[in-house]
Amino acid sequence: MKIGVVLGTRPEIIKMAPVIDEIQNRGHELLLIHTGQHYDKEMSEDFFIDLELPKPNYNIHVGSGSHGKQTGLMMKGIEEVLIKEKPDIVLVQGDTNAVLAGALVAQKLHIPVGHVEAGLRSFDVSMPEEINRMAADDCSYFYFVPTEESAINLVLEGYSPKDIFITGNSVVDTCYRNLKIAEKTSTIIDDLGLENLDNIITLTMHRAENVDDKERLHNIIGALHELKDFNIVFPIHPRTKKTLERFGLYDDLVNEKHIHITKPIGYLDFLVLISKSIIILTDSGGLQEEAITLNVPALTLRYNTERPETVEAGGNILVGADKNYILETASKILNDNDFYNKMKNAKNPYGNGNAASKMLDVIENAYENNNLKIEAPETIYSGFKVEMKQVSEDITVKEFEDKYNSLVRVIYKNDNMVFPQENINIKDSIILFNKYSN
Numbered sequence: 001m002k003i004g005v006v007l008g009t010r011p012e013i014i015k016m017a018p019v020i021d022e023i024q025n026r027g028h029e030l031l032l033i034h035t036g037q038h039y040d041k042e043m044s045e046d047f048f049i050d051l052e053l054p055k056p057n058y059n060i061h062v063g064s065g066s067h068g069k070q071t072g073l074m075m076k077g078i079e080e081v082l083i084k085e086k087p088d089i090v091l092v093q094g095d096t097n098a099v100l101a102g103a104l105v106a107q108k109l110h111i112p113v114g115h116v117e118a119g120l121r122s123f124d125v126s127m128p129e130e131i132n133r134m135a136a137d138d139c140s141y142f143y144f145v146p147t148e149e150s151a152i153n154l155v156l157e158g159y160s161p162k163d164i165f166i167t168g169n170s171v172v173d174t175c176y177r178n179l180k181i182a183e184k185t186s187t188i189i190d191d192l193g194l195e196n197l198d199n200i201i202t203l204t205m206h207r208a209e210n211v212d213d214k215e216r217l218h219n220i221i222g223a224l225h226e227l228k229d230f231n232i233v234f235p236i237h238p239r240t241k242k243t244l245e246r247f248g249l250y251d252d253l254v255n256e257k258h259i260h261i262t263k264p265i266g267y268l269d270f271l272v273l274i275s276k277s278i279i280i281l282t283d284s285g286g287l288q289e290e291a292i293t294l295n296v297p298a299l300t301l302r303y304n305t306e307r308p309e310t311v312e313a314g315g316n317i318l319v320g321a322d323k324n325y326i327l328e329t330a331s332k333i334l335n336d337n338d339f340y341n342k343m344k345n346a347k348n349p350y351g352n353g354n355a356a357s358k359m360l361d362v363i364e365n366a367y368e369n370n371n372l373k374i375e376a377p378e379t380i381y382s383g384f385k386v387e388m389k390q391v392s393e394d395i396t397v398k399e400f401e402d403k404y405n406s407l408v409r410v411i412y413k414n415d416n417m418v419f420p421q422e423n424i425n426i427k428d429s430i431i432l433f434n435k436y437s438n
């Protein structure tokens with residue numbers, strides 16, 4: 001089987017790494033397409049080295065630009081490659097412009113798309129990422145969702161549960177596979193020359209709504225100046241460096257003794273840094289997941305999150321760009337042991353580190369059963385009516401579907417929405433289902 005992987009930015013490289021490993025370990029042909037959205041060595045190439053990834057077969061070199069221009073150029077480049085290479089399936093990851101471009105182009109060429117990390121929703125369409133995730137989900141064939149919560153998001157939008165697979169998040173695979181190696185090889189903590197190792201905050205931010213907004217950026221930077229009880233290590237995203245310089249905020253920050261600004265750090269060093277931190281202060285998506293995976297409290301510089309599981313589990317607090325709230329919460333973590341331990345011990349909702357293997361099982365199974373095809377239907381179904389029903393029969397989802405020629409969409413049981421796995425017993429539940437008629 002020939003499997004295409006489209007990626008373009010730092011987090012996609014990191015989260016696709018275990019998927020790429022799995023594709024190669026199982027002997028499939030890999031077609032690796034880099035869009036070139038991230039191009040600085042420390043935003044792209046360094047991760048290929050750290051994660052021992054093969055060189056991309058194609059790099060489209062789109063570089064930076066407006067969303068329309070960047071996405072359009074990616075689509076043109078990806079289309080040319082896919083027409084030439086004809087992969088059996090294309091995998092995209094997350095919510096960047098690459099996922100939108102890759103999914104849209106592949107689906108229109110009738111190549112099935114697997115969306116890794118599908119179903120996340122912030123319900124905030126002011127974020128470019130929310131638009132990308134929703135549009136990519138519209139163009140996907142398989143949905144590899146990290147949690148049941150993201151699966152429910154999709155079924156409530158009308159996606160078929162049969163196409164949704166709860167795999168966990170592949171970032172856990174990457175973390176687990178690399179932390180031990182990183183601990184042996186990384187010298188980052190010595191290199192930083194920090195005097196106190198008990199009060200490290202790792203800070204990252206790059207989200208447009210923070211770094212392009214002068215007032216929000218001022219508030220966050222104001223908090224950083226006052227967090228003098230901590231050592232703040234700030235590997236700075238190129239976008240953020242540019243806006244800090246433009247707003248005249250950069251030099252004061254560099255001159256603070258407790259703030260250590262560095263270039264973006266390679267993955268192995270970064271893993272060690274975050275695992276030794278007392279707090280991760282971030283607006284990154286991946287960092288919210290890695291924080292709970294590595295038992296480090298996260299303070300998220302956002303007003304909403306498409307990772308609500310981390311907040312519900314107790315490992316992540318949304319502090320927005322609210323200076324006082326940032327200061328109060330950071331101080332509580334440093335000074336209140338019970339509060340710190342509760343956050344630290346929050347249960348990781350993102351699985352055990354075998355997400356990539358589960359994805360490949362699904363893809364191989366579909367390939368073997370000749371199911372990787374987008375074709376016009378041959379069975380006539382004149383109706384696909386949606387119905388709701390209180391079930392009193394002692395029956396599983398699968399038995400119900402076979403008996404009533406139907407598709408169970410979602411189950412409401414004991415005051416909870418439940419994803420309709422085939423073996424779940426639906427007695428005494430309310431279900432939403434489609435009834436086929438021909």
Ligand code: UD1
Binds near residue numbers: 009039096
């Ligand atoms: C992109 C993704 C975002 C993701 C982030 C990961 C979209 C819409 N955004 O945001 O979802 O969380 O990557 O880091 O896809 N730049 C460089 N060198 C580089 C890359 C970027 O200098 O290698 C600078 C350029 O000035 C560029 C700016 O950073 O204009 C923003 O880059 P861009 O890729 O457009 O968006 P990100 O903020 O990186």
Ligand code: UDP
Binds near residue numbers: 010266267
């Ligand atoms: N990361 C890294 N070095 C850094 C900053 C981040 O290796 O200096 C990693 C981090 O561990 C995570 C990913 O980059 O896996 C997150 O990328 P980013 O925050 O750019 O994107 P997002 O996850 O918000 O889309």
